[in-house]
Amino acid sequence: MRVSVYREASFNSAHRLHNPSWTKEQNERVFGLCNNPNYHGHNYKIVVKVTGEVDPETGYVIDLKIVNDLIKELITERFDHRNLNLDVEEFKSLNPTVENIAIVSYNLLRARLHQDFDLQVRLYETPRNYVDYPT
Amino acid sequence: MRVSVYREASFNSAHRLHNPSWTKEQNERVFGLCNNPNYHGHNYKIVVKVTGEVDPETGYVIDLKIVNDLIKELITERFDHRNLNLDVEEFKSLNPTVENIAIVSYNLLRARLHQDFDLQVRLYETPRNYVDYPT
Amino acid sequence: MRVSVYREASFNSAHRLHNPSWTKEQNERVFGLCNNPNYHGHNYKIVVKVTGEVDPETGYVIDLKIVNDLIKELITERFDHRNLNLDVEEFKSLNPTVENIAIVSYNLLRARLHQDFDLQVRLYETPRNYVDYPT
Amino acid sequence: MRVSVYREASFNSAHRLHNPSWTKEQNERVFGLCNNPNYHGHNYKIVVKVTGEVDPETGYVIDLKIVNDLIKELITERFDHRNLNLDVEEFKSLNPTVENIAIVSYNLLRARLHQDFDLQVRLYETPRNYVDYPT
Amino acid sequence: MRVSVYREASFNSAHRLHNPSWTKEQNERVFGLCNNPNYHGHNYKIVVKVTGEVDPETGYVIDLKIVNDLIKELITERFDHRNLNLDVEEFKSLNPTVENIAIVSYNLLRARLHQDFDLQVRLYETPRNYVDYPT
């Protein structure tokens, strides 16, 4: 009886898409307005999906407080009200596209969640633009 | 040409999380405010996903009236405006966590839906706290 | 330059609609399923609207932390995961309709918010059933 | 590192459910109000899911402008503010159920999207009635 | 203690914007795609706001069943799954813009709702395009 449980959180960050090995022209052509050197920003929403067996004692897959605390420690306290490019270690050498932010978030959570649980991250950059990792 | 069709319904219920084989202290420690002996409540939203072949005569996977009638008979007429712990047979000896309500809902629908159809239930306890069964 | 600022919060409560001066039959006729003696419940959402002048020093109408703290102290810590009829003083002798919960919430906040601010409360009982007070 | 990216678009169309090989009575019995000979309509919302490897140069699965342009050319410019039965070639001999509109949309996009990408279409006929293809 | 209560309903209709006293060219210039002679359509959402005193016996402004029944009789049963231009008497000589549909809906409800209540109608043509009447 495996069930998936979902938990949402949000963070509001500045970012800029940029590949430092490219010319200014190439960056502007590929990333357009997202390459603005002064940054722009988003209300990101992260949905964490944890899949596992239902514990017959509690009726829970996992105590969501554990998931909440991990999201808070690993993601929102580090990304929220930050400039992803300047303030967050992982994006100093990794372009903070919504794809890469989702992969980084997944890896941070995966390293701390018991291996009995499957994990998937959905990340919304806007209400109409979002990604899943892994697929 | 298998397609999944989705149908939503809602029910507004009181419930309490409690394991009768535990002490009062253990229940309070694990379930926190959800263990309030006077109950609390939620606007539950159920999304029923039915997967099958598209009938070339109708262009339908299934006449959604059939799905609607099953949800109404098996779920909303029995759970809506009820106290899940006191008024619903299935939860008199089963802790009404969102995981268990989803499993019970799935089992009720599965027993009445033709085996040619795959079935999945998503259940929202709040807009930000929800589960899928099966995964 | 008066601006209105809005702040949302939510609480998940059990309740029952009942007039103790009426007969059982009259209560059932008027309140229907909402009169269930074992209670049902909702995810209430409250939207607090505060109107005032923009402070030229801060660019704020009001520091929303003040509004948040009032909502938390006066409303969510007292209503959330409670049975409104049994656990909340104000509804021991007042029918907890969405209208009355909105009026009670407004009065609690009004008594503690500086008179320079106008105040309005919107309360959602479900996503499709909600009220404003005052109008 | 395969990631799924999602893109939404909408179109507002008239349609009618009808099987020309059936009698008037059979059409009315199966399709009910949806068989109205004068048509009714919907705000359709399409969500296109594209799955692929993240390009290490860009951090993108795919430049969403490519997806946008395909959706615009193949779907919204042909379906939006149209009568699906009368104005859209594909539905002149195919009943425009939400299932069939999703399959047609998928086939149009699939033919033009590089085979390295997986594709799925979700189509909303109303906020509470939607389908996925393929499953 | 006047409170406003809100009730929502929806209807899915075909329509066309057209002024019969104008030329084809003028209609196309002003109404663009909305002038398509084969119609297009929308999922309309109507929100009915009723303002009045809270009855101390019930805690209700009005029994929402009364509002529901009026919306159903006067609006949804007449507009839903219809072609507004062809099937609805009021729009045979009145252009069914979202403004005019809101005014017609208001007038239908106003004529049947007790004068002690204030009334306002909000009508959504799409989630992002809506009107209020009266203002």
Next chain:
Amino acid sequence: MRVSVYREASFNSAHRLHNPSWTKEQNERVFGLCNNPNYHGHNYKIVVKVTGEVDPETGYVIDLKIVNDLIKELITERFDHRNLNLDVEEFKSLNPTVENIAIVSYNLLRARLHQDFDLQVRLYETPRNYVDYPT
């Protein structure tokens, strides 16, 4: 027969709350994380409300294309994918709180909209934090 019509748009911007006449400590105490010198960001949503008489020729209060074009020219093309503090003239000497962004947006639109129309702006900084101007 005055009707209000609403139109939505969005822009994704970086910003920072800061009063240059204050000390670093005072800015941090009042604005907290919002004072981050490297900026953070939001998906802003603006809802423009225009109130006027319904034109009996068109059934429109105003051709929404006019409103769209004004929003695009005055707001989204200037604020979207920008750093409000660094890239937008109006906020070089005005703290870009959601209150002030709403007032600036209103003033920009008001100067270009015919005086027969009333105007109000609602601005969302997040889905749960928003303002109206004027009130």
